[in-house]
Amino acid sequence: xxxxxxxxxxxxxxxxxxxxxxxxxxxxxxxxxxxxxxxxxxxxxxxxxxxxxxxxxxxxxxxxxxxxxxxxxxxxxxxxxxxxxxxxxxxxxxxxxxxxxxxxxxxxxxxxxxxxxxxxxxxxxxxxxxxxxxxxxxxxxxxxxxxxxxxxxxxxxxxxxxxxxxxxxxxxxxxxxxxxxxxxxxxxxxxxxxxxxxxxxxxxxxxxxxxxxxxxxxxxxxxxxxxxxxxxxxxxxxxxxxxxxxxxxxxxxxxxxxxxxxxxxxxxxxxxxxxxxxxxxxxxxxxxxxxxxxxxxxxxxxxxxxxxxxxxxxxxxxxxxxxxxxxxxxxxxxxxxxxxxxxxxxxxxxxxxxxxxxxxxxxxxxxxxxxxxxxxxxxxxxxxxxxxxxxxxxxxxxxxxxxxxxxxxxxxxxxxxxxxxxxxxxxxxxxxxxxxxxxxxxxxxxxxxxxxxxxxxxxxxxxxxxxxxxx
Ligand code: ADP
Numbered sequence: 001x002x003x004x005x006x007x008x009x010x011x012x013x014x015x016x017x018x019x020x021x022x023x024x025x026x027x028x029x030x031x032x033x034x035x036x037x038x039x040x041x042x043x044x045x046x047x048x049x050x051x052x053x054x055x056x057x058x059x060x061x062x063x064x065x066x067x068x069x070x071x072x073x074x075x076x077x078x079x080x081x082x083x084x085x086x087x088x089x090x091x092x093x094x095x096x097x098x099x100x101x102x103x104x105x106x107x108x109x110x111x112x113x114x115x116x117x118x119x120x121x122x123x124x125x126x127x128x129x130x131x132x133x134x135x136x137x138x139x140x141x142x143x144x145x146x147x148x149x150x151x152x153x154x155x156x157x158x159x160x161x162x163x164x165x166x167x168x169x170x171x172x173x174x175x176x177x178x179x180x181x182x183x184x185x186x187x188x189x190x191x192x193x194x195x196x197x198x199x200x201x202x203x204x205x206x207x208x209x210x211x212x213x214x215x216x217x218x219x220x221x222x223x224x225x226x227x228x229x230x231x232x233x234x235x236x237x238x239x240x241x242x243x244x245x246x247x248x249x250x251x252x253x254x255x256x257x258x259x260x261x262x263x264x265x266x267x268x269x270x271x272x273x274x275x276x277x278x279x280x281x282x283x284x285x286x287x288x289x290x291x292x293x294x295x296x297x298x299x300x301x302x303x304x305x306x307x308x309x310x311x312x313x314x315x316x317x318x319x320x321x322x323x324x325x326x327x328x329x330x331x332x333x334x335x336x337x338x339x340x341x342x343x344x345x346x347x348x349x350x351x352x353x354x355x356x357x358x359x360x361x362x363x364x365x366x367x368x369x370x371x372x373x374x375x376x377x378x379x380x381x382x383x384x385x386x387x388x389x390x391x392x393x394x395x396x397x398x399x400x401x402x403x404x405x406x407x408x409x410x411x412x413x414x415x416x417x418x419x420x421x422x423x424x425x426x427x428x429x430x431x432x433x434x435x436x437x438x439x440x441x442x443x444x445x446x447x448x449x450x451x452x453x454x455x456x457x458x459x460x461x462x463x464x465x466x467x468x469x470x471x
Pocket of ligand 1: 378404406407409417422423425431432433435436437438460461
C-alpha cells in the first residue's frame with residue numbers, strides 16, 4: 001500500500017478499481033493504434049512516391065500487406081478473451097508496425113535509410129495513445145528498437161560501412177525511447193492523480209446524495225412531528241373550547257336552577273304577606289301547605305348548592321369518606337321512602353327487589369347521595385314507566401342496579417355522561433346541571449367501587465353500582 005502525491009492510500013481494492021479503468025483505456029488505445037496504422041501505412045505511400053520512386057512496388061506491397069494485417073486484427077479487438085491480454089497485444093501491434101517499417105528500410109539502404117524515423121513515430125504513438133506506465137513503455141521501446149536493430153544487423157551481416165549514419169539514427173531512436181519512457185512515467189502519475197480526484201468527486205457526490213436523502217428523511221419525519229403536534233394542538237383546542245362551552249352552559253343553567261326556586265319563594269312570600277294582611281291565614285292547614293312549598297323550594301336550592309360544593313371539594317381532592325358499618329338494603333329503602341311521594345306525584349311506579357341485608361363499611365351519607373341521584377334521574381328520564389331498584393351480593397361486591405324504561409342513552413354517550421357538566425339531553429327539554437353522575441362516580445371510586453350504565457336509546461337504562469364488600 002502506498003500514498004500518491006494527492007495523499008490517497010492505494011489499497012488493493014483501489015488498485016483493482018484503477019486496473020479496471022486502465023483496461024478500458026487500453027482497449028480504446030489498441031483500437032486507436034490499429035486504426036492509425038490502417039490509415040497511416042497507406043497514406044505514407046505519397047512519401048514513397050516522392051522520395052523512393054525506385055522501390056515503389058516493394059514498399060507498396062509491404063504497406064498494403066501491413067494494412068490488410070491490421071484490418072484483419074481490428075475485429076479481434078472487441079473479443080472478451082482479449083481483455084486479459086490487452087497489454088501484450090498492444091506490444092504486438094507496435095512490434096508489427098516496427099517490423100513493417102524495418103522491412104521497408106531493408107529495401108532502402110538499410111540503416112542509412114531515413115525511414116528509421118517511422119520507428120520513432122511508432123514509439124510516440126505508443127506513449128501517446130496507450131495508457132502505459134514507465135515499465136511497460138520500456139518494454140515497448142525495447143521490442144520496437146530490437147526489431148529494427150536486429151533487422152538491419154541481419155541485413156548488413158554485421159558489416160557497418162557507414163557507422164556515422166547508424167550512430168546518428170540509433171541516437172535519435174534511443175532519445176525518442178527515453179522521452180517516451182519519461183512521458184509514460186509522468187502520464188501514469190497524472191492518471192493516478194486524476195483517478196484519485198475522480199474517485200474523490202464520486203465519493204463526495206455519494207456523500208452529498210446520502211446527506212440529501214438523510215435531510216429529506218429528517219424533514220419528512222419533522223413534518224410528521226409537526227403534523228402530530230398540530231393535530232394534538234387542534235384536539236386540545238377543541239377540548240378546551242368544549243370545556244369552556246360546558247362551563248358557560250353550566251353557569252347559565254346553575255343561575256337558572258338557583259333563580260327559579262328563589263323567584264318562586266319571593267312570589268309566594270309576597271302572596272302570603274297579602275293574605276296575612278287580609279286575615280286569610282286563620283287556618284293551620286293553609287299555613288302548613290305554604291310551609292311545605294317553602295321547604296320544597298329550599299330543598300331544591302340546597303341540592304344545587306350541595307352539588308356545587310361537592311364539585312369544588314372533588315376538584316380540591318377533599319371529598320371525605322366517613323366509613324361506618326351500614327346495611328345497604330336499609331339505606332336504599334330509606335332513600336326510596338324519601339322520594340316515594342315524588343314518584344307518586346310523577347305517577348311512576350317504583351319497586352325494590354332485594355334478597356336481604358347487604359352489609360359493608362361505607363359512607364352512608366355519600367351512598368344515599370348516589371342512590372338519590374340515580375332515582376331522581378330514573379324519575380326525570382324514565383318517561384313515567386316503572387322503575388326497579390335491585391340489590392344483590394356478588395363474591396366481592398354489593399351490586400346495586402337502578403333500571404328505568406325511559407328515553408335511554410346512545411352508546412356513544414355511555415362514558416361521557418359520567419364527566420363533569422356533561423349531558424346527553426337538551427337543557428330546554430330536561431332541567432339539570434350534569435353533575436349528579438359525575439359526583440356519584442367520584443363517590444363510588446372513592447369507595448374502591450365503580451358505576452356504569454347499560455342502555456339503548458328509547459329502551460331505558462340500567463345504572464349499575466359496585467361497592468366492595470371488604471376493604
Ligand atoms: P343531569 O341529570 O343533571 O343532567 P347527571 O349527571 O345526573 O346530570 O346526568 C348526566 C346526563 O346523563 C343527563 O343529562 C342525561 O343526559 C343522562 N342520564 C342520566 N340518567 C339517565 C337516565 N336514567 N336515562 C337517560 N339518560 C340519563
